[in-house]
Amino acid sequence: MLIDLWSLLSQEGKELCQQTNLEMDKFDTGVTCYSIVEKNPISYVFRHVSDKHILIQADIDVTLNIPCGRCLEDVKTNIKLKASKEVDLSDEPEVDDIDEFVFMDGTVFDSERFAYGEILVNLPMKVLCSNDCKGICNRCGTNLNHGSCGCDTTELDPRMAKALEIFNSFKEV
Ligand SMILES: [Zn+2]
Ligand SMILES: [Zn+2]
Known part of the structure; x- marks a missing residue:
């Protein structure tokens, strides 16, 4: 879902709350593809902090099927996270920002891309179905x-x- 943050820029301190649904049913890391078995709506708060800097806060809660590292059976893995990012929407944003914030296109925020990036960095390194999994x-x-x-x-x-x-x-x- 795309959310235009343009209206926030008119006034410092202005806030926008929005809920979106995650559209993806699969989470593709580029290496592996996990199916998403549960997802809660994502709650966003966008706030114009000052000087056209927008603070984005998000609550993300999804459950993926990730194979156990020993026996390869799917393990329901809940990923619940709070994300917080500040973006610079002034006319001349710092050069670094342009590369980093792929979820922004001008003043338009792309929820799907944002959530993808946040889930990706929060994926567990190793999942086990149980600590004493005997493996295969x-x-x-x-x-x-x-x-x-x-x-x-x-x-x-x-x-x-x-x-x-x-x-x-x-x-x-
Ligand atoms: Zn296992
Ligand atoms: Zn055997």
């Missing part, structure tokens, strides 16, 4: 949280066992 069997790929697969990962290769026996007998001497 590295031989057959079975999810070990649902039961064992029968692959015996403890039994040693007979030749290894023999070598170990010899090694141990030397140690005892």
Whole structure:
């Protein structure tokens, strides 16, 4: 959703409150794509602080399906954040601002782009379905949280066992 902040510029201290719905149903990081399973409307407060500087505050609350880092099962991951950014809408904004604020086009604020950037920087580095997730069997790929697969990962290769026996007998001497 696009929100024109132009009317705020007429007076310092002026405020605008607005709710928008996140339009995206998937969150595409460019590397991975997560489905969005729940989303609450985003609440914005825009305030003309002074000198055509607008303070943007947002409450974002979305839930994504992110695969567990060990067993790869989807984990509902809630991302709830408060964002706060100030943009310079004067006629000659500082050069740095132009690159950084891709969610602004002149005085028009792009909610979707803003929310995307905020969610992206707040994505968890690693998600686990539980702290004691057993992961998947590295031989057959079975999810070990649902039961064992029968692959015996403890039994040693007979030749290894023999070598170990010899090694141990030397140690005892
Ligand atoms: Zn897991
Ligand atoms: Zn297995």
